[in-house]
Amino acid sequence: MATFQLELVSPEKLLLSRPVEMVVIPAAEGEMGVLPGHAPMIVALRGGVISVREGGQEKERLFVAGGFAEVGPERVTILADEATPVAELSRAEADSRIAAAEQEYLAAAAESPEKREAAMNRLLAMRAMREAAQAG
Amino acid sequence: MPSLKSLRTRINSVKSTRKITQAMKMVAAAKLRRAQTQAEQARPYAERMERMLASLGASVAGSPDAPKLLVGTGAERTHLLVVVTSERGLCGPFNTNVGRFARNRARALEAEGKVVKIITVGRKGATYLRRDLGSRFVGEISFAGKKKIGFEDAAEIAARITAMLDEGGFDVCGLIYNRFRSVISQTPVEQRLIPAPLPEAAAGGAGGALYEFEPAEEEILARLLPQNLAIQIYRALLDSQAGFFGSQMTAMDNATRNAGQMINKLTLNYNRTRQANITKELIEIISGAEAV
Numbered sequence: 001m002a003t004f005q006l007e008l009v010s011p012e013k014l015l016l017s018r019p020v021e022m023v024v025i026p027a028a029e030g031e032m033g034v035l036p037g038h039a040p041m042i043v044a045l046r047g048g049v050i051s052v053r054e055g056g057q058e059k060e061r062l063f064v065a066g067g068f069a070e071v072g073p074e075r076v077t078i079l080a081d082e083a084t085p086v087a088e089l090s091r092a093e094a095d096s097r098i099a100a101a102e103q104e105y106l107a108a109a110a111e112s113p114e115k116r117e118a119a120m121n122r123l124l125a126m127r128a129m130r131e132a133a134q135a136g
Numbered sequence: 137m138p139s140l141k142s143l144r145t146r147i148n149s150v151k152s153t154r155k156i157t158q159a160m161k162m163v164a165a166a167k168l169r170r171a172q173t174q175a176e177q178a179r180p181y182a183e184r185m186e187r188m189l190a191s192l193g194a195s196v197a198g199s200p201d202a203p204k205l206l207v208g209t210g211a212e213r214t215h216l217l218v219v220v221t222s223e224r225g226l227c228g229p230f231n232t233n234v235g236r237f238a239r240n241r242a243r244a245l246e247a248e249g250k251v252v253k254i255i256t257v258g259r260k261g262a263t264y265l266r267r268d269l270g271s272r273f274v275g276e277i278s279f280a281g282k283k284k285i286g287f288e289d290a291a292e293i294a295a296r297i298t299a300m301l302d303e304g305g306f307d308v309c310g311l312i313y314n315r316f317r318s319v320i321s322q323t324p325v326e327q328r329l330i331p332a333p334l335p336e337a338a339a340g341g342a343g344g345a346l347y348e349f350e351p352a353e354e355e356i357l358a359r360l361l362p363q364n365l366a367i368q369i370y371r372a373l374l375d376s377q378a379g380f381f382g383s384q385m386t387a388m389d390n391a392t393r394n395a396g397q398m399i400n401k402l403t404l405n406y407n408r409t410r411q412a413n414i415t416k417e418l419i420e421i422i423s424g425a426e427a428v
Contacts, residue, residue, distance in 0.1 A: 007180075007184070009180045009181040009184055010181065010287075011178060011181050011287040011290075011366075011367055011370055012174075012177060012178065012286075012287055013177035013178075013180075014177065014180040014181075027350060028350065028351055029350055029351060039348060040346065040347045040348065041347055041348045041349070041350065042188060042191070042192065042347045042348075042349050042350075042356060043349070043350045043356075044350070044351060044355070044356050044359055067363075068188060068356065068359070068360060068363075070184070070187070070188050070347075077184050077187075077188075079181060079184055079185060079188070079363075081363070
C-alpha cells in the first residue's frame with residue numbers, strides 16, 4: 001500500500017519520522033484521517049490522540065496536547081506542543097493537571113475572552129489526556 | 137626571601153586549586169555535551185515551524201489587520217532588549233561579551249532618541265548591566281537552581297513579552313545572546329523577535345503550493361506566532377547554555393594550565409631556597425672549623 005512520510009516533532013525532540021500508510025490527527029474541528037496524496041493543508045490541533053496506521057492496523061498511539069499539522073501529498077509534519085505515547089500516560093498525572101487547568105480557567109474567567117478560551121482549550125486537552133490514559 | 141614553610145603552603149594551595157579547576161573542566165565538558173544534544177533536538181521543530189510560518193505569513197503580512205506579533209505596532213520608538221546570559225560565573229569572557237554588546241546596542245538606540253527597555257535572563261547579565269542601565273530594567277528572569285532549561289521556561293518568557301506587547305509596552309523586540317559557534321568561540325548576536333522577520337525564500341519555492349487552512353488563516357496564525365516566539369527564545373536559551381559550558385570549559389582549561397605553570401615556578405623557587413639554606417649552613421660549619 002502507498003505510504004507517506006510522517007514526522008512528529010515536539011520542541012524538545014523529534015519523536016517520529018518514518019513512512020506510514022495512514023494517520024488520524026485530532027484537528028481543532030474534528031478528527032481527520034490522512035491518507036497519501038492529501039491536498040495541502042495547515043490545521044491546528046486540539047488535545048487528543050494521534051493514531052498511526054500501518055498494514056491496516058493501528059501501530060502507534062500518541063497523545064498530543066495541541067499544536068499544528070502541515071499536511072501535504074507526500075509528507076505530514078505534526079508540530080506538537082507536547083507528545084507522549086499513550087502507554088506512558090498516567091491517570092494520576094492527568095488528574096493533577098486537570099485540577100491545575102481548572103484553577104487556571106477560573107482565574108482566567110474574569111479576564112479577556114481570548115485568555116478564557118486559551119485556558120478552556122488547555123482544560124479540554126487535559127481532559128482528553130485523562131480519557132486517553134483510561135482507554136490506553 | 138620567603139621561608140620554606142610558606143612556600144610549601146603556597147604550593148599546596150595552588151595544587152588544590154588546580155584539582156578544583158580540573159574537576160570543573162570535566163563537569164563542564166559533560167554538561168556541554170548534554171546541552172549540545174538538547175540544542176540539536178530542538179532544531180527540527182524550529183525548522184518545521186519556520187517553514188509553516190513562511191507559507192502562512194506571506195499571505196497575511198500584507199493585510200492591515202495582521203497580528204501585532206508579526207508586523208509590530210508600526211512605530212519604532214520603544215525597543216525592548218532581552219539579554220540572555222548565564223546563571224554562574226567562572227566562564228571567561230562569556231557574560232562580559234554579551235553585556236558589552238547589549239550596552240553598546242542600548243547606547244546606540246538611545247543616541248537615536250529611542251526608548252530602551254531591558255529584560256535580563258540569567259543572574260549574571262542583571263548584575264553586569266544594572267550599574268549602567270539599571271533604570272531601563274523592566275524584568276529580571278533567573279533560572280538559578282534549575283537543572284535543565286525546559287520549553288516551558290521559554291514559553292513563560294514569551295508569554296511575558298506578548299503581554300507587554302498587548303499593553304503597548306514596546307514597539308520592537310530584540311533578543312541578545314551568545315551564539316554557539318564552537319566550543320571555543322561564542323559571539324554575541326542580536327536577533328529580532330518582533331516584528332517577526334519572515335523567512336521568505338522558502339515560500340516561493342517547493343512549498344509554494346496553496347494550502348487550505350482549518351480553522352481560518354488568522355486563527356492559526358494567532359496560535360502559531362506565540363509558539364514561534366517561544367521556540368525562538370528556547371533556541372537562544374539552549375544556544376547560550378551550550379556556549380556557557382563551552383566557555384567555562386575553556387576558562388577552566390586555561391586555569392588548570394596556569395596553575396600547573398605556577399606550581400612549577402614555585403617548586404623551582406622552593407628547591408633553590410632549600411639548596412641555598414644548605415649551602416649557608418655548610419659555609420657556617422666550615423668557617424667555624426677553620427676558626428678553631
